[in-house]
Every structure is written in C-alpha cells, then in structure tokens.
Amino acid sequence: MTGLSQLIRPQSLTPSLFKRSQKSPNQPPASLDCHIDTSPIVIVNDGITDGSTISGSLLFNIDETIEVDSLFATLRVHVVHKKPFKRTCKACKHHISELKRCQFITTTTSLDPNNYAYPFSYRVPSYVPPSMDTSLVSVTYEFQAVASIRRTGSQSKLSEIITLNRTLPVARSIPVSSKPLLSTRIYQAAGIEVDCCFDPVLDPSGRNYVKLTMSGLRSCPDNGEGIQFWRVCKGTWMLQENIKSTAVACSQHAQECQTDEKSNTQKKTITLGESSFYDGWTTDDATGALDMEFPFFIKKASRYTQDTGDVGDTSVTHSLVLELQLMKETYPKGNPDLSVRSGVGRILRSEHRVVLSDYARPSDHVEEESLPCYNDLRPGPPLYQEKDYEQLTPLHLLTLQPKAMTSPERRKSTGGTAPYKVFIGKPSYGEFKDHAGRHYDVVADRAGPNAAIVKLSIQLYCLGEPKFDPHGMGSSLLYSDAVVGWGNARNHWPRIDVYTGFDTVEECIEHHRREKAFRKEAIKKMKDAAVTGLSEAEAKETLATKIQGKEPLPHIVPSWCESARFVENRWWVGDRYRSWILAIPAERSSWEEVIDHGLLQVKFDLDVSPELLVSESQLCGHTPEGEDAWVLVEKTGLENLKPVDILHLCAREERGASESTPGSDKTLFNAWYDATMQLRGCTYMPTGCEGCRANEPHDYCEQEMDEHFNDEDGQCLACRREAEEEERRRKQQNEQPTVNDVGL
Structure with missing residues (x-):
C-alpha cells in the first residue's frame, strides 16, 4: 500500500528526481563553481615548508553552445579594520590586496555543452595573516571568478556576466x-x-x-x-x-600625515x-x-x-x-x-x-619563551677622573653659607599629602537585598570591603532567565568603552546594580520606583534612630557631624534632572526624565550578544511644568488696558515627550564597528554621556578618602559622608543647604536693630 500511495501522489509532491528539467529562458546557459583540493588551507612554516599552496579547479558548466569572451579568476585578501585610521573613511577601513589573477580565456572562444575544468594554484607565503574575525580586525580570503559569455545565434551584442564568489578559510599551523x-x-x-x-x-x-x-x-x-x-x-x-x-x-x-x-x-x-x-x-x-x-x-x-x-x-x-x-x-x-x-x-x-x-x-623544535632583555647596556662600569685631593680645602675650614636662588631656580611648593598606603585589588562585588527581599548584585571599582561604595549608579535589569553571570555582565558594562572612554568618567565613575527575575519593562519600572522609596525610607529610619532621645540642638549637631551623607543602603540617584521650578530657561528642552534604567532583553546570552544586538534604555517619571514664561519685548510699545494685542507663543517641544520613553541603544562601538544596530536610536556611549552631562560638576565626584584607598577599617569616611549628590529636585544637597544657610544669615543681619532703632 505504501508503494501505491507513492505512485498516486499529486504531481506537486513528486520528488524532483522524477521531474523533467525545464530551463527558464532567463536562466544563464552556463554556471561557475570551484573545487578546492584542501580545505581549510593551512599555512605551515617549519623551516622545510614555508607557506602553503592553494590548489583547485574552476569548474565551467555549459548547458548550450556559447561564445566566451573572457574567463578569469582572482584571489584576494580582504582586511577590515574595526577601528580604522580615519574613523569615517571606508578606504581606511577596507584594505583589499589582490594576491593572484588567472586569465583562463582571453579571446573569444566557442564552447559546446560540457563541463570544463581549469586548474589553478597559489602559494600562500608564511608572513600573511590567516583568516580571523576579532574585535579589532577581520581577515578573509576571497576567490572570485568572472565569465563574459554570449549565446550562439543571439542578436544581442551585449555579453552576459556570470560571477562566482567564495570565501576560502585559511588557518595557520602552530x-x-x-x-x-x-x-x-x-x-x-x-x-x-x-x-x-x-x-x-x-x-x-x-x-x-x-x-x-x-x-x-x-x-x-x-x-x-x-x-x-x-x-x-x-x-x-x-x-x-x-x-x-x-x-x-x-x-x-597618508598624504596628509607625516611618515611616522x-x-x-x-x-x-x-x-x-x-x-x-x-x-x-x-x-x-x-x-x-x-x-x-x-x-x-x-x-x-x-x-x-x-x-x-x-x-x-x-x-x-x-x-x-x-x-x-x-x-x-x-x-x-x-x-x-x-x-x-x-x-x-x-x-x-x-x-x-x-x-x-x-x-x-x-x-621538537619549538622556540623557547623569551625572557626580558635590556638594550643599550654598557660593556663595563663608568670611568671617573681622578682628583688631586691635596689641593682641596679641608672640610673643617669651609664655611657653609646659604646660596641665594635666582628666579629660574625658585620652585613653588606643590603641597600635596603625605605618603599613604594604597590597596590594589580587583572590582568588588556585593550582594544586597531589595525591598522585596530579593538579592541583587553591586559591581563597583573599589579597593575592598572596607572602602565605601560610590553613590553614582547605573541600574541594570536583566529580562527573562539570564544565561550569563550577572557579575560578569555588570563588570563588562562598568569597564566598557562607553563608560571608560567618556573623559568625564574620571569625575563621575559609577557602579552597576544588576537585577534579575523580571519579564517585562513595566515590571522593571515599578521595581525601580519601589526601590527608590524603600531606600529613602531606610535613610529616614537611620537618621531617626541616630537622634532618638537628643534635644533639637544635639540632634542637629549629630546629623551635621556624624551622619551627613551616610546611607544604610547603596545610593540611587533621586532625580537625574532639575525640577521644573528650578529650570530658568523654558526654551531649553533637555532630558526631563527623573529616572532611567538599562535593560538587557531576554534574547541576549552574553556581553558579546549585547554588543551585536544592543540593549534598552528606559526613561520615565517625566517632570514637565505646565507654566508659561511670559516676557514683554522692549521694542514694542505697551498696550493700553482693555485693548487687544498680539501675543507670540513658542512651543518648546516638551508637549511631545512620552510618559515612558524606550530607546534601543547600539553598543557596536565596543568592537570598533561603525555600522549601527538596525533600529537603534542612539549609542550606549551617547546615553551615558547625556546622563552625566546633566549632573553638576560637584556631585558624585570621588573625594579621595585615605581609608578607602588603603582598604582599612575607618570610622570617618570622607567618601561616605560626602553630601554632594542630587536631591529630589535634582539639586546638589550640600550646595543647596549652604545657599539656604547663607540666605538665612543674610536675613538675620538685615533684621538686626541699628543704633537709631534703639534710640542711642
């Protein structure tokens, strides 16, 4: 029954083996193919054999009588620099060198239907690089064959071009x-x-x-x-x-540069x-x-x-x-x-x-590993000229007098601090619990467990079940070119908080909001416990001397932008989102895939003021009351901002690639650049605590006590308090009675 069912199947399901070949009139009457004798090609350099030979045959399959005007093949090496000499120049990025060209047919030749083979060979020297694809450079060997043909009896004088492109793998024997x-x-x-x-x-x-x-x-x-x-x-x-x-x-x-x-x-x-x-x-x-x-x-x-x-x-x-x-x-x-x-x-x-x-x-003939060597060594110790010591003045007859320094000799003191110990360590990882009791990882570049955790942070959320190590992913982001390569990173060096166990972006947004409130409440409880039982003056003294900027949990930036009431220029449309996070889609299984396909930046908590800024031009006359007048209304673009803005970030710059990820809105570098440019220069800067540098236990930590960080209004907490205190003192001075007021 099985054989009968095979015979009565519809014709569309009949295997192609039983179908009669029907050539399309637009199909070329010939095709090209190649056969490589050894694949991959392995370069050997052992003193006896220098290089390797690429040998094979170009196969020219002809189905009907044709006239061949030319047939040739080329072998070339294509080098792509991911970080080219000139970043935007395609010629600097792509270097193509032709290794060999084989001319098989140079004059018009008539060929009957048949399969023709044209052998070729090329000796690959040992000094050329093998095939590779790295983050800096890629090397490929490309074989291309081109045939120019015409159908016999065709009225057209134009030739048909048939091409064949193959990539040949080339390896090196080590x-x-x-x-x-x-x-x-x-x-x-x-x-x-x-x-x-x-x-x-x-x-x-x-x-x-x-x-x-x-x-x-x-x-x-x-x-x-x-x-x-x-x-x-x-x-x-x-x-x-x-x-x-x-x-x-x-x-x-090259013409624009010097030789070196x-x-x-x-x-x-x-x-x-x-x-x-x-x-x-x-x-x-x-x-x-x-x-x-x-x-x-x-x-x-x-x-x-x-x-x-x-x-x-x-x-x-x-x-x-x-x-x-x-x-x-x-x-x-x-x-x-x-x-x-x-x-x-x-x-x-x-x-x-x-x-x-x-x-x-x-x-058995492997070069020994080379140990460090030093050049420009003298053949012997230096020679010293002898002095006649009898002509020198005895030491006890010398009078020591201070020498007056001339202006070129004078040097101002550079100041500086006394020598201190520095702990040399690796990026440290810490594990904390969030408001729901779930663990999250803190990746920071600090000396050790006794060093304070920096307050500036990037909140990184991993969607789905991550197939990577959260520690490693956070470290890759922390030491990426986007963070390290931004020159201002030395002033605003962050840490990475890595969260896992979320399925949607909405869950990440809600978690971030709850986490902000949770850590804010933890700070309040810590301060309340520190001043319990103290008088108002003692409590104020304790908060100003012992607490200051201390926080029981890692700090989260309360607001990345200034509140609307502090924005003086209403026509400047900056980033008006108080919060933002980074999210890695569930499809990413490694940092390399993040570089290839990108990640997400989610901005939310929009802070937009409904107020209008009204001004009257001095060039226009005043309009009398009760009369109509013209009003110029300019929109700033704030009305177009979305409550939640999700951006697709391209991270291919980490590999030096100039092509952007399809559908990306901006680069990871620009996202971090824009975020730090919103910060005031005094906020989130390292203070240089000696105890942190030495990784020694210390009660007073300058880094931990520092209050130069953003508050809920996006203002520097320390600078704002100082300005308010200065304003309070100024008002007190103005309210003090004068001599005339007291009648003296």
Whole structure:
C-alpha cells in the first residue's frame, strides 16, 4: 500500500528526481563553481615548508553552445579594520590586496555543452595573516571568478556576466611542544622560584590543569634564630586573548600625515576566563616548598579566536596569567606555632604562552619563551677622573653659607599629602537585598570591603532567565568603552546594580520606583534612630557631624534632572526624565550578544511644568488696558515627550564597528554621556578618602559622608543647604536693630 500511495501522489509532491528539467529562458546557459583540493588551507612554516599552496579547479558548466569572451579568476585578501585610521573613511577601513589573477580565456572562444575544468594554484607565503574575525580586525580570503559569455545565434551584442564568489578559510599551523611545558620564574627580590607545568594546547570545551611548585619560601636571616616564611594567601588565574593589529592610512589620508603617523598600532586584551582560589595547596614548612594543582578553562559565554601565531602586524595569541598573593610570617626557630604576620606582602605575577588552535602540530623544535632583555647596556662600569685631593680645602675650614636662588631656580611648593598606603585589588562585588527581599548584585571599582561604595549608579535589569553571570555582565558594562572612554568618567565613575527575575519593562519600572522609596525610607529610619532621645540642638549637631551623607543602603540617584521650578530657561528642552534604567532583553546570552544586538534604555517619571514664561519685548510699545494685542507663543517641544520613553541603544562601538544596530536610536556611549552631562560638576565626584584607598577599617569616611549628590529636585544637597544657610544669615543681619532703632 505504501508503494501505491507513492505512485498516486499529486504531481506537486513528486520528488524532483522524477521531474523533467525545464530551463527558464532567463536562466544563464552556463554556471561557475570551484573545487578546492584542501580545505581549510593551512599555512605551515617549519623551516622545510614555508607557506602553503592553494590548489583547485574552476569548474565551467555549459548547458548550450556559447561564445566566451573572457574567463578569469582572482584571489584576494580582504582586511577590515574595526577601528580604522580615519574613523569615517571606508578606504581606511577596507584594505583589499589582490594576491593572484588567472586569465583562463582571453579571446573569444566557442564552447559546446560540457563541463570544463581549469586548474589553478597559489602559494600562500608564511608572513600573511590567516583568516580571523576579532574585535579589532577581520581577515578573509576571497576567490572570485568572472565569465563574459554570449549565446550562439543571439542578436544581442551585449555579453552576459556570470560571477562566482567564495570565501576560502585559511588557518595557520602552530608548532607546539610534544610534551608538557615546564615554565620557570625566579623572583630574586623575594628569593622565590615558581615552576609551572601544563599542556601547551588548550581544550576550549573542557578543563585544563596546571601543576605549580614553589621553592624558597623559607629563609633564616641574620643569626638564624628567627625564621621568615612566605605564606600564600590567594591565587588568581586569567586566560587572556591578545589581539594585535596595525591600522594603515589609505592613500588619501597618508598624504596628509607625516611618515611616522601613517599607521596606528592597536592592541586589545580580552579575558576568556578568570577565577581565584584560597586553598588547595600543600606546604612543606621544613623545606619552604609548596605544591598545588588547579584547573583553568574558557567560560562558556566567551567568544574566542584561534591562535594565528605572533607573525606580522596582525596576530592573535593567548596567555595564561597567574597572580599569587603572599604574606611574610616570622616565628622563632623551632616554634612555627608562634608565627606572626609582619604586614609585608608581595604579589608574584607571571605570564605563560598557551595555544588555542585546532591546527597545533607537535614539534621538537619549538622556540623557547623569551625572557626580558635590556638594550643599550654598557660593556663595563663608568670611568671617573681622578682628583688631586691635596689641593682641596679641608672640610673643617669651609664655611657653609646659604646660596641665594635666582628666579629660574625658585620652585613653588606643590603641597600635596603625605605618603599613604594604597590597596590594589580587583572590582568588588556585593550582594544586597531589595525591598522585596530579593538579592541583587553591586559591581563597583573599589579597593575592598572596607572602602565605601560610590553613590553614582547605573541600574541594570536583566529580562527573562539570564544565561550569563550577572557579575560578569555588570563588570563588562562598568569597564566598557562607553563608560571608560567618556573623559568625564574620571569625575563621575559609577557602579552597576544588576537585577534579575523580571519579564517585562513595566515590571522593571515599578521595581525601580519601589526601590527608590524603600531606600529613602531606610535613610529616614537611620537618621531617626541616630537622634532618638537628643534635644533639637544635639540632634542637629549629630546629623551635621556624624551622619551627613551616610546611607544604610547603596545610593540611587533621586532625580537625574532639575525640577521644573528650578529650570530658568523654558526654551531649553533637555532630558526631563527623573529616572532611567538599562535593560538587557531576554534574547541576549552574553556581553558579546549585547554588543551585536544592543540593549534598552528606559526613561520615565517625566517632570514637565505646565507654566508659561511670559516676557514683554522692549521694542514694542505697551498696550493700553482693555485693548487687544498680539501675543507670540513658542512651543518648546516638551508637549511631545512620552510618559515612558524606550530607546534601543547600539553598543557596536565596543568592537570598533561603525555600522549601527538596525533600529537603534542612539549609542550606549551617547546615553551615558547625556546622563552625566546633566549632573553638576560637584556631585558624585570621588573625594579621595585615605581609608578607602588603603582598604582599612575607618570610622570617618570622607567618601561616605560626602553630601554632594542630587536631591529630589535634582539639586546638589550640600550646595543647596549652604545657599539656604547663607540666605538665612543674610536675613538675620538685615533684621538686626541699628543704633537709631534703639534710640542711642
């Protein structure tokens, strides 16, 4: 029955195998195709073979007799600079170099229906970059064939053009050691030697392991009665991708520049994986040695490029960076239980080359890693001329007199502060609870847990079930070019509050409003508790000296714009939204996808005044009462503002791309730029608290006590209070009785 049903199926469902081919009259009588013998093309440079050969055949399939005027093929390399020498110049962005051109047919030739093959080959030199697509540059090898044909017997003298475009993948073979690598670092200042053993080729989908050995941790200075021991407190590994490229100016812009300014060397480092560990090692106190093994891997959401080898101006390499934090302990000989930390610490940092490539080949002739070298060294110590010391005046006969400084020698004191300790740390993450008891993450660039959290914040909402780490997403935004690249960021450096568990933008808006009210109420409760039982004067003194700008929870900007009653120029249409947030759509699974497809900025809590600003021109005469007159009414555009404005932000500038995301309203850079330009210069600026810099516990924190931040009216709280106090004192002085008032 199955065979019968196959026979009686409608003709439209009959497989194409049983259909008779019917050629359309508009279909070309010939077609082009190519066959590459080896794909991908792998460049090998091992001393014996220099480069690789691209070999294949151009297939010319002819269905009817035609006349071919020409047939040729070209192989070219197309380099696209994501951050070109001249940002808006297409010629600086796109560099196309023709590697080879093959002319197969140069004179008019008549060909009968058949399949023709034209072999070709090209030797790719070892110095050219392989195919790649990075955030700085992309390299593609393009094969193009063009045939100019005419149908036999056709009355038209115009030729038909048939083209074929193919992209050829080109990779580079990376020589690696056939056995695990042993990399040694010697830190002479501390007398410590660190050995790392690992497989030189990374497994991108699994875990890779490092065996680490340290020696020289124990020493006996002076008479040997005391022992000094370096204790490892923390270790951190980072897997980094290093991209290097040179953006060359086009011929037009090269003429406008000097010789040494015709290119820009660009470098970028991307962290593919990172983690810290606080245990897992075995220490031998007697010998001063340490052994440990730990894994390192690529994060699932990371987008990486395979190794191209460090050849030429364009390359991609990978490295494993290790940081070990050590603290020095001292104890009497034979009594390790009495060890005391001396407060002296060190950070040992090392970088090791690793290979991330599908085309790594074992080799016994691998170049050893190059250690730091120094140029321009003298062959020997400097020579000094001898002096006749008998002719010098004895020291006890010299009279010391102050020398008068001439004007060029005088230098004004630069002032400054005394030396202080600085804690060097990583971006810190904190976990807090919102008004509903749900956890949210605070990503801030602070020294450590004892440092104050900056008050300026960006509220980032992740819609749906995020497929990424909220910490990592907040850190990527905090250190994005949009935030770091804006020059005013040094004055208005923010933190990122990351919220998850929301399905719609409306839920995010309502949550932000409730969170504002919740933190405002928390401040009120803290101040009420601080002044409970105090007199009015004591309460005022306590709030002014001990509380000031302290807040129990991370600060949220009450209003990003001035209230309507403070806006002096009614014709200036600025950003009149008191609140705004950023939202990542549910479809984004990584920061790379945010760069590719963008994110949302949601503005709400519109503050628009219904008042009219009335003024009378001095050029016009006064209109008598009761008579009609002309009135000029100008609209500012505020009436067109939406209660909630949702903007699609383009983040492709993070990758250096000049093309905007389709449908985007503005860039992420411009969104943050516009927001900070609304802030007064004194608000949300770092105060430079020494306790925060050193990450030491301190009761009085200048950063935390600072009151230069926006209030509900978008005014600086400290400046507004100072102005009101000055106005109050001025009124008191005007109300004081004079001598004539008292009759003296």
